[in-house]
Amino acid sequence: MNGPAPAGTYSRSDMTLPSEAFETERLRLQPISFDDKEAFWRMRSSPEVMRFIPVDVATDKDELFREIEADFAKGERFKFFFAVFWKNPDADQSSEMIGLEIMRPLEDGTGMEIGYWFLTEVWGQGVATEATRAVAQYCPPLMGFPRQHIMASVAVGNTGSRRVLEKTGLDVRYIYKENGADVWYLEMADPARD
Numbered sequence: 499m500n501g502p503a504p505a506g507t508y509s510r511s512d513m514t515l516p517s518e519a520f521e522t523e524r525l526r527l528q529p530i531s532f533d534d535k536e537a538f539w540r541m542r543s544s545p546e547v548m549r550f551i552p553v554d555v556a557t558d559k560d561e562l563f564r565e566i567e568a569d570f571a572k573g574e575r576f577k578f579f580f581a582v583f584w585k586n587p588d589a590d591q592s593s594e595m596i597g598l599e600i601m602r603p604l605e606d607g608t609g610m611e612i613g614y615w616f617l618t619e620v621w622g623q624g625v626a627t628e629a630t631r632a633v634a635q636y637c638p639p640l641m642g643f644p645r646q647h648i649m650a651s652v653a654v655g656n657t658g659s660r661r662v663l664e665k666t667g668l669d670v671r672y673i674y675k676e677n678g679a680d681v682w683y684l685e686m687a688d689p690a691r692d
Contacts, residue, residue, distance in 0.1 A: 507607055507608065507643075508603035508604070508607045508608075508609070508610060508643060508647075509603060509607060510574070510578075510602060510603050510605070511574075513578075513602075513603055513641055513642075514577045514578070514641075515529060515577060515578055515579070515580060515601060515637065515641070516636070516637065516640040516641065517529055520632070520636055521585050522585070522628050522629065522631075522632045523585075523628065524584065524585055524586075524625070524628060525582055525583065525584065525585055525625065525628055525629055525632070526582075526583045526584070526585045527580040527581070527582050527583075527599060527629060527632065527633070527636075528580065528581055528583070529576075529577075529579070529580060529581070530576050530579040530580065530581040530595070530598065531570075531581070532566065532567060532570050534581045534594070534595040535562075535563055535566060536594065537581075537592075537594045537595035537596070537617065538562075538566065538595070538598075539556065539559055539562055539563070540617060541597075541598070541615050541616075541617060542555070542556035542562060543555060543556045543557065543559070543562075544617070544618060546618050547615055547616070547617065547618060549656075550652070550653040550655070550656040550659065551615065552676070552677065578600055578601060578602035579598050579599070579600055580598065580599040580600075580601075580629075580633060581595040581597075581598060582595065582596055582597040582598065582599055582614075582616070582625070582629050583595055583596060584596060592617075592619075596616060596617050596619075596620050596625065597614060597615055597616035597617060597620065597625065597626065597629065598614060598615045598616075599612075599613075599614050599629050599630065599633045600612065600613040600614065601633050601637045601641070601648075604649070609647045609648070609649045609685075610637075610638075610641075610643055610647050610648050610649070611648075611649055611650060611651070612630060612633060612634060612648050612649070612650050612663075612666075612668075613650060614626055614629065614630055614659075614662070621658070626658075626659075626662045627661075627662045627665045627666065630662055630663070630666045631665070631666050631667075634648055634666050634667065634686070645686055646685075646686045647686070648668065648685070648686040649668070649683065649684060649685045649686070650663050650668055650683075650684045651676070651681050651682065651683055651684070652681065652682045652684065653679060653680070653681055653682075654673060654679070654680035654681060654682055655680075660682060660684070663684050664684075667686055667687055668684040668685060668686050668687060669684060669685065669687040670682045670683070670684050671683050671684065671685050
């Protein structure tokens with residue numbers, strides 16, 4: 499990597515995800531909407547999904563819906579979230595959102611963070627890798643940043659997510675502490691790598 503972007507290069511208030519949906523071989527990604535709230539609830543209320551995410555497991559559905567409705571009204575939080583769906587769901591696959599992909603500026607403006615959540619029923623099917631690779635390819639030219647400025651943070655022990663990110667082209671650079679826990683910091687290794 500050529501080093502991080504200068505501080506202040508990327509602003510959460512000035513950037514947003516592309517508004518168009520796009521597809522991969524098996525998936526359709528589109529900006530999340532309030533209509534995706536049931537699947538969002540299933541993720542946020544799942545101890546397995548939330549195990550390595552530094553957000554409490556949701557226990558009150560109505561409270562969560564009020565919270566996300568208010569967030570949608572403000573227009574900030576979810577503007578960096580893609581909802582992930584099966585492109586052509588078969589009888590065994592849901593037509594609801596199966597996961598989220600996130601591409602957002604770091605709070606300090608020095609890079610772009612990629613992340614994701616997926617329902618447990620799609621784990622182990624290559625869905626996270628397929629969606630994350632697509633977001634890493636699709637967003638940089640449309641949002642105006644070089645692919646090598648993509649980074650991620652993953653809790654040490656979450657080897658599944660680490661593998662997804664490595665297959666996307668990110669490499670572990672170091673381990674740091676966050677709220678007393680060890681966290682892998684990954685950066686895009688080679689912008690040309692698939």
